[in-house]
Amino acid sequence: MKPLGFNSLGKMWAILLAFLLSASTLYADDLHISNEFSLTHNHISGPGQASSSLTEGLRYLNVLGITGAGQIKGFDYNFNFGGKATDDNRNDVKSLSLTNLQGRITDKINTVNVGDTFESFSQYSLGTSLKGASYRFYDEVSNTPDVTVVSGLAYPRWDNVWRERETRTVERSAFGSRIKYNFTPDFFAGANLVVSDDDKRIRTTDPLYNNMVYSLDMEYRPIPGLTLRTESAFNDTKLSEREGADYEINHGYAHKIEAIGDGGPSRASLEYERIAPDFQTLLGSATPDREKAKAKWRYRYSKTLSINTGFLWFRNNLEHQRAFTTNNYKPEAGITVKRLFDRQYSTTSISYKFDRKYGGTTSASNHITNFGYRDKFGIFDSETNLGYTLYNTKNSVIDSKEYIYNTTLSSRHTLEKCILKPSLYLGGWTASDELADTKDVIYEYSLGLGVDIPDRKITSDVRVGMNKFEKEAAGTDDSLKTFVVMSLYYRPDFLAKLNQGLLFLRASINDFNYTTETRDFRETSITSGINIQF
């Protein structure tokens, strides 16, 4: 007899869990169900229709979510179940899939979670969701050690668990434990251990890891307003790069210290991080081979003036294993002024950002400047943005100037029971490529009208416009997109008995024309649907 694989066991386990959750809905004190069903009809025409990201024809999408909570004999519990159904391959390769499956029960000291399990230990050790289970013990009143253990599979979706052809991926099983203790109200330390093991290659070139990360994280508040945080982590990693390749063994480290000063009008933070080239965390977050320093300062000088500054530096090649070191410097400064020249509704912002990268054959210096102004002129609200960016590289990769300019004018009028919200957008972008001696220009404009009828619980919006892209370089395409988009949302009375009920209609026409006419296409899309929540 063929033994049960994880595929079968996983399905059985999920079905059992789903059954238990379904049964618990009968007893839940607080049950919420939401469902959104929509039908979309797309029509794509023209010789370039393969460039459309829509699927031709009539397609449906249904998203269901059930959440509940209750109490049983002194235990609080909650659960969460969700599913998705569609026949549009661009929405999902699976026509029917489980999106959420989670149950949690606690007596405020012991907590058990099964299904979707997201225990966030620390940055370097564990910060992703597992399909599995966790147990936590913590008595806040007695200040006991806070202990958590977790085990499961690191898959982004439930369909990965069934390992069907369309969704199977390398199996990564994981186990983790954390013990945290609050030594004083101002100081805690946590020790973390996370082990992961990869199995079942899909392709012969898939790398398989067997990884262990152990880390210590601490937080200390020595004086009012100051928080110091630190984490140090180490790893033992075995890596088989492809099928048949022997396992390589690597060890690395990651250290981070952070100070945050917060009080009165000022908030500042300093951070230093050093991560070895061979540090690998598969379930946490870290970029290997990086030394980084970061500083930020936000200062509210007055109610109308605030200043933001920041600085980021990082480099690689920590163990001289590369041919050269690449350094990055990213300083920035910005100022925001409200009520400039005593204009009650005005907000002005100016910012400058510098982006410097050099090392080996790379040497780039980019200067980014932005100016924004928001104000109200009579019946019009306006927002204007101007930007200038200089991209410059010494080895002739990019040498260009970019100008951005856009403005939005909008207004709001009440006409009996209707609220009318007309708006106009005008925008442009110019990029001068000094190397190719060419200039590219984009013009955009659109006109919109929002109509709300509060008594009828209707909101709607329609917008028409165009986007024209002109390129000078030979062998490239100009393009012109003209579009109409509209949306209508209606909360009818017959759905009012539900907690929320919404009918919606969305439609759009996009017409694309290129210099190369074989790329031309037009897409028309109409979506109607109903969203209910109770």
Add this chain to the structure above:
Amino acid sequence: MKNIRLSLALSVLILMLGAAHADAKWWIFGQSNDEININYLYLNKIAYDESGPQITVYKETLQDGLVYITGKASTRKGKLGGVRVTTNNKETWEEAKISENGAFEYSFRPELNKDYILFIEIMDTAGKTNDIELTRKEVKLSEQNIMALIRETLDKMIEAYKNEDPARFMSHVSEDFTGDEANLDRAIRRDFNAFDNIDLRYTLNNVTSGAKGMVYVSINFNRSVISTKDGKPYTDKGMTEFIFQLGPARVYNMKNPLIFGLSDAENVAVGTVKSSSGELNISLNETNAVSLTEDGTTGDSSVLSGTAALITVNPFTNFQGFIFADEEITSETDGGNVMGDFSMAIETPTMVFIYVRGGVQVKKLAGTSINQITTADESGYGNWADSGQAGDSYVFKLSNNTYGVIEITSITGSGPHFGNIKYKYQPNGTRNF
């Protein structure tokens, strides 16, 4: 570099020493004159200041349906007298529970469709109080579930990205973003420079809320753009992951394939969601040229790649070689004294000899396509390799510890012979292509 590290270490040391001297507040340039100091203040475990002037709390995430305010305060002189909280704009005040060490806690049960305006007053025994106005915060309760909140936030981010509005987009990014806010900010601006007519749609695969106010999100996305480099349309689809931090929901972590900031994927993304179907995704190189690569990750901007034809007139005295860094073909006359990084001498279509320059090492991967080689092996190189033929690849470890790969795609001609190759070269010293 040592000076930089020394400076950083000294900065941290000064910080620590500064911390040891109570009230030395470097972030407000020295001494604090406040009589009452707030050591820390949280609303539902979110730093009070970080959540902004208004905060929406979600029924689904409330512990016991309550909003908790926890903090700790101290005084320059004397003792704390008490802590009071108002939730109705100072109309009525309630005492918070306070312990000997200055820690305090207050909770209230919020109701739907009601606005709460909070102030916190901390008083010492002499009657002096903190600056109450600085603690003003509006709190609203939302019945919206976490999945709806994430959808709303992703919709806003996509809208800002499609409208090429960097400030609005970055307002949904956490200050603790693991790929660094400054990297993402510059990367989306480069994206806006590289793309026109961005269109993005998605469906949620999984949303899991977890400890410390974090939410894990997995999505399927579907994207189309026009490249400003060549004016052509590109489309792709795939699966990716986010971690959001709650308060307002803000992005804390993103993985490859990226839907935002892909012009600096190397620094913005932390981790990769492996596609089960080998889906190709849009990636950008240093010149803003679009390519479709696996997981959107292999478009390493520093990798040089292309094709070349190396001619052999005489396999002993007149053939050609290649220098990876310069993408330059060299003339060769002696297999023992190679001018390029390697040279190729074709005796017959099935006997192609590869010679290397002194200091260069080579490894043959018979019957392996160059596309399959995404990482060069760390070991197994020698000063020579067996002869090869079309379909074989060779990996080179150069004297400056950089790596190059070639695949012999075909041998044409009968005299002279043309050795057609595909090559790629990673100049940054890593083994990743």
